[in-house]
Amino acid sequence: MYRVIKGIKKVMFHRVAYLLVAFLLQIALIIGVLLGFQAYFVVFYGFSILLSIAVVIWVINKNIHPEYKLVWVIPILLFPIFGGLFYLMMAQNRISRNARRKMGHLMEKSGEVLPKNMEIPKKMDETNRDAANQIRYINDFGLYPPYKKTQTYYLETGERKFEKLIEKLHEAEKFIFLEYFIIAEGKLWNKILDILKQKVKEGVDVRVIYDDVGCMLTLPKNYHLTLEAMGIKTCVFNPVIPVLSSLHNNRDHRKIAVIDGKVAFTGGINIGDEYINVYEKHGHWKDSSVMIQGEGVWSFTVMFLSLWDYLRDEVEGFLPFKNKYSKEELQKLEKEPGVVQPFFDSPLDGETVGENVYLNLITKAKKTICITTPYLILDHGMLTAITSAAKSGVDVRIITPHIPDKWYVHKVTRSYYGMLINSGVKIYEYTPGFIHSKTFIVDDEYGVVGTINMDYRSLYLHFECGVWMHEASSLEAMKADFFETLGKCHQVEFREVSGASWPRVLGRSVLRLFSPWM
Known part of the structure; x- marks a missing residue:
């Protein structure tokens, strides 16, 4: 019985419960205010219908995918009194001009430090025009160039990914950058956290970015303060506030680890025990990742630092974090076949x-x-x-x-x-x-x-x-x-x-x- 009561209390006083209550109260308040206009029923009803019609016309003419238009047009037409207003409140991407301008500036800064490398697609034009055109697209709109001299290692399970990641974390001498949609307390995170704390003591620059929605059920409230107290610099992406807003839709779903600018990881794998099958959450968890070494790591370093500066509202030099390869290392990397091109996708630029x-x-x-x-x-x-x-x-x-x-x-x-x-x-x-x-x-x-x-x-x-x-x-x-x-x-x-x-x-x-x- 005690455990049941304790479980109920945990749910009732969890941050998610507070947010849910706040959202429901706001919806109830909005509906209550609107219903309060019943005394002016004809005027209010007419205004609501006109607003919903205007919103439907606006949605139909917007440059967005038809599926997204349909998912809003139908509810607006079914509930014309509230539909138009709710669309204006919830469906609009209200990222401020200042935020877009700041992100744009950081992207320009990224472009200044990234190599051009456009001789790669030029050489491929004669042998494989399709590949050359894909490289150009990613370079021009994904913002990051192609690379030779880059090794890739496919890691077919979460167990393999974290075996390699932990190995590389132990080797870190300068900096560790971790950016994950989900970080969950458990055996895996505890093991990684012990390494991060040790590396802080050794003078390594350790930084962590995690998404607030992704970690809402997996980390305690204000966990970033706990990490900061350990010497681990931490940013929380898009913290959720108890206000109805479409901004909550934009999440940092990336999974990036960069160590000393020498090695980088990305893929589907978050930091949680289910990803290494310590316990079965939905049966056996199958996932994958890729580890890269060589010149292509620089793109992930810049990718992380750009978002870090955006969240911290800082401007720092990126070049001190660029790894300098020896002549012998470059000669070894030159033997690697193919082209490797990391890329970044942002909801802020209108390019999918x-x-x-x-x-x-x-x-x-x-x-x-x-x-x-x-x-x-x-x-x-x-x-x-x-x-x-x-x-x-x-x-x-x-x-x-x-x-x-x-x-x-x-x-x-x-x-x-x-x-x-x-x-x-x-x-x-x-x-x-x-x-x-x-x-x-x-x-x-x-x-x-x-x-x-x-x-x-x-x-x-x-x-x-x-x-x-x-x-x-x-x-x-x-x-x-x-x-x-x-x-x-x-x-x-x-x-x-x-x-x-x-x-x-x-x-x-x-x-x-x-x-x-x-």
Whole structure:
């Protein structure tokens, strides 16, 4: 009984409970104020209808995806008295001009310290124009250049990733930068934290960025103050305040670790015990990451420092954090094949870099497309690209989870199976549990490992990052892992999805309609 009471108290006094109560009170207050105008019913009703009509016209003419337009137009038309007002309050991206200007300035500063390296696509124009054009796109709109002299190591599980990360953390001599959407207290974080505290004592510059929403249920309130007291410089991305606002939609979904400017990690893996299967949260957790060494690490160093300065409202020199390679090291790195290009996607610039990187790979594919993704919520453009590739004879294979982390998102994912399978796409579900990796392998020639899910939030609302690779040595390991994972999957047949009962089909259809909110 004591444990039950203690559990209830913990839930009642948790920060999430306070926020939920605050949001509900604000909604109730707004509705109460509006209903208070009933004495002026005709005027109020007429004004509300006109406002909702104006908002619908505005939404229809905005330069946003049709799916996002639809998900707002329908509720506004169904509830015209409140719909227009709620859209103006909740759907608008109210990032201030000052914030955009500050981020723009930091991007310009990043461009000044990043190498141009545009001789790489020039040399590729004659042999592979498709690859050269993709490199140019990422350079111009993903803001980061291509690199030779960069080693890539594909890490096929969370266990492998953290084995290497901990090894590299122990070797740190100058600085450690960690940026994660989720950091969860537990065995893994405690082990990392012990290393960070020791490195602080050794004079290493240790910095941590974590997302406030991502860590709301995994870290205590004001945990950044705890870390600061240990000497670990800490920033909390977009702290949640108890005010209804669309700004809460913009999250830092990146996972970046940089050590001494010599090595960097990114991929789908956050810091939590479930990522190394210390305990089963949704069955066996399958994830992946990539470690890079060499000149390409500089892009991740700049990527981290740009966001750090944005959050701290500081301006510091980036160049002191750039690693200087010896002649021998450069000679060794010159033997590495292929091109490596880290990239960054921001919701502040209006350019959907992550989606366009994926679309470029899909539309240029000639033989094979292998995708792993935890969520498969496709807009019309992405759905058309994938089905067109399969119809054209490209072998398209997609692995999704069998055990979901969010049941409603999984139902939306499954709602796409019928159309995809009917077009020739092969769909597999990872039967041991949940697959969280976000990888693309195309024609055994291109690969992407990153943080970008195939859903609306990742593609349009979050800060994301990834590594685009062409003929890099790690592609072979990526392909081997993909086909090994296929051996643990169930291939979904068309008859399994075509025979669903009408209530299930209806439920999935309704959820799919509102998928941009998920």
